[in-house]
Amino acid sequence: MSERKERLVTPQSAAASGDLGTVVEKPLSLWERLYGRSVLRKIAVLIFLAVLWEVYARWLDNPLLFPTFSATVEAFYDGIMTGGLPGRAWYSLRILVTGYAIGIACAALLTAAAISSRLGADFLDTLTSMFNPLPAIALLPLALIWFGLGQGSLVFVLVHSVLWAVALNTHSGFLSVSNTLRMVGRNYGLTGPSYVVRLLIPAAFPSILTGLKIGWAFAWRTLIAAELVFGVSSGSGGLGWFIYENKNQLEIPSVFAGLFSVILIGLFVENVIFRNIELRTIRRWGMQS
Amino acid sequence: MEQPLLEVRGVTLQYKTLEYLVTATYRVDFSVLRSDRFVLLGPSGCGKSTLLKAVGGYMQPVEGEITLKGRRVDRPGPDRMMVFQEFDQLLPWKTVRENVMFPLVASGKFGKADAQVRAAHYIEKVRLSKFADNYPHTLSGGMKQRVAIARGMAMEPDILLMDEPFAALDALTRSKMQEELLQLWDDTKFTVLFVTHSIGEAIRIGNRILLMSPHPGQVRAELDSVARESWAGVEAKELENRIHAMLFSESVEEPVANV
Numbered sequence: 374m375s376e377r378k379e380r381l382v383t384p385q386s387a388a389a390s391g392d393l394g395t396v397v398e399k400p401l402s403l404w405e406r407l408y409g410r411s412v413l414r415k416i417a418v419l420i421f422l423a424v425l426w427e428v429y430a431r432w433l434d435n436p437l438l439f440p441t442f443s444a445t446v447e448a449f450y451d452g453i454m455t456g457g458l459p460g461r462a463w464y465s466l467r468i469l470v471t472g473y474a475i476g477i478a479c480a481a482l483l484t485a486a487a488i489s490s491r492l493g494a495d496f497l498d499t500l501t502s503m504f505n506p507l508p509a510i511a512l513l514p515l516a517l518i519w520f521g522l523g524q525g526s527l528v529f530v531l532v533h534s535v536l537w538a539v540a541l542n543t544h545s546g547f548l549s550v551s552n553t554l555r556m557v558g559r560n561y562g563l564t565g566p567s568y569v570v571r572l573l574i575p576a577a578f579p580s581i582l583t584g585l586k587i588g589w590a591f592a593w594r595t596l597i598a599a600e601l602v603f604g605v606s607s608g609s610g611g612l613g614w615f616i617y618e619n620k621n622q623l624e625i626p627s628v629f630a631g632l633f634s635v636i637l638i639g640l641f642v643e644n645v646i647f648r649n650i651e652l653r654t655i656r657r658w659g660m661q662s
Numbered sequence: 663m664e665q666p667l668l669e670v671r672g673v674t675l676q677y678k679t680l681e682y683l684v685t686a687t688y689r690v691d692f693s694v695l696r697s698d699r700f701v702l703l704g705p706s707g708c709g710k711s712t713l714l715k716a717v718g719g720y721m722q723p724v725e726g727e728i729t730l731k732g733r734r735v736d737r738p739g740p741d742r743m744m745v746f747q748e749f750d751q752l753l754p755w756k757t758v759r760e761n762v763m764f765p766l767v768a769s770g771k772f773g774k775a776d777a778q779v780r781a782a783h784y785i786e787k788v789r790l791s792k793f794a795d796n797y798p799h800t801l802s803g804g805m806k807q808r809v810a811i812a813r814g815m816a817m818e819p820d821i822l823l824m825d826e827p828f829a830a831l832d833a834l835t836r837s838k839m840q841e842e843l844l845q846l847w848d849d850t851k852f853t854v855l856f857v858t859h860s861i862g863e864a865i866r867i868g869n870r871i872l873l874m875s876p877h878p879g880q881v882r883a884e885l886d887s888v889a890r891e892s893w894a895g896v897e898a899k900e901l902e903n904r905i906h907a908m909l910f911s912e913s914v915e916e917p918v919a920n921v
């Protein structure tokens with residue numbers, strides 16, 4: 374026979390007892406809060422790298438090979454003020470956006486074909502597996518023959534670098550939309566384009582966004598690389614050409630300043646633009662943590 | 663005799679896997695009256711879920727006919743709102759309120775303002791008003807299912823199709839949800855076709871139970887459930903034993919038939 378008694382406990386006011394039970398909710402310390410923010414942690418890493426750079430360059434003391442961080446910042450400042458760096462960046466970005474937009478439009482067409490028929494899916498599959506491993510820059514010589522020395526060629530290689538990544542990710546995103554959600558969509562009477570726009574695209578948005586990010590990264594690299602090969606078109610060129618020109622004139626700090634701008638723009642797009650899109654969409658929706 | 667709302671006559675359903683053609687149900691008949699809580703009960707493999715999908719319009723019978731209000735069911739539509747078992751049936755990019763409103767607006771049955779009012783009303787009914795602006799990923803499993811039920815009911819469909827909606831919940835929540843569903847039914851007397859493999863749930867939820875046997879799914883019996891208030895009483899226990907015996911005898915026969 375059990376000797377145990379029944380036990381009934383009324384919850385007592387925890388604040389009165391004064392031990393660990395009192396912490397129902399307590400703000401974290403300032404340091405804990407700061408450390409919890411990834412932006413601040415990243416800034417700390419950046420500062421560390423800048424200091425490392427400065428120290429090494431001063432120790433090396435060879436501005437022609439490796440200018441100091443401060444010289445680079447100075448060249449960067451001069452470039453912005455007088456050297457037309459913003460104009461060059463703007464030139465590059467304009468071409469980039471053109472190529473990116475056309476690439477996405479083509480990807481949308483291909484994916485639409487892929488989800489509407491099995492043959493379309495095979496078509497997309499074959500094309501992607503053929504062209505995805507091909508670096509866009511490898512098409513540049515051909516593009517130069519087809520489109521001449523100028524924007525046309527750049528846009529062509531950009532489209533190539535964006536198209537496959539976006540199409541592939543979008544399509545695989547569509548395929549991974551759960552059967553339940555598909556049935557829910559059809560239950561609402563959604564069909565055709567409204568089914569795609571109102572159900573498939575948001576449901577596949579995490580994959581689509583990944584595709585857009587990869588496409589952007591490919592495009593940015595490809596563009597700078599392509600501009601290094603040629604940048605002249607009616608006397609102006611983009612960032613890649615800025616780097617190339619300054620190398621020829623042995624303005625090494627300016628070369629670094631050019632590289633610096635390439636990095637800055639890349640960081641800005643990835644960490645500010647895409648990050649904000651992510652925060653407002655898939656993270657808010659709990660589709661990615 | 664009242665005209666049945668939903669009629670399933672001699673329905674044979676087949677689907678293809680990669681290697682086999684599977685007959686899910688064979689010549690199943692039943693009819694659901696208005697305000698019925700009609701339960702399809704059976705072990706897995708008896709085709710009850712497939713049958714529900716066919717009523718939902720997701721697949722066509724190879725033989726027989728399904729009619730709703732005398733009209734043949736040939737495609738999915740918002741007059742037969744589905745509630746699924748899976749928690750991911752809510753659209754994760756919409757808040758609770760938007761999830762409930764979406765079918766109302768998307769089907770073109772209601773304008774935006776009307777939809778807003780209706781959504782608020784039904785969210786209130788499932789006691790989730792406090793969470794109306796939450797995204798689904800912040801809700802518990804039981805709350806998600808309540809949203810799905812609110813979404814189904816807000817549409818005021820001819821019939822609500824529920825595919826084991828509580829099967830993925832823990833036992834305590836499940837029991838609470840069954841009670842809540844019955845309370846909602848008391849309010850609006852909606853018609854529901856409910857699929858489950860739990861005998862207890864069938865007796866508690868249903869007023870009419872269609873018992874199905876597997877391979878291929880066929881009707882084994884069609885029974886009245888016990889009165890609402892005696893779901894935990896002796897009568898219910900007897901019914902449960904009876905149903906259990908019918909399912910049990912089936913499974914004893916089966917290995918013999920297979921040898």
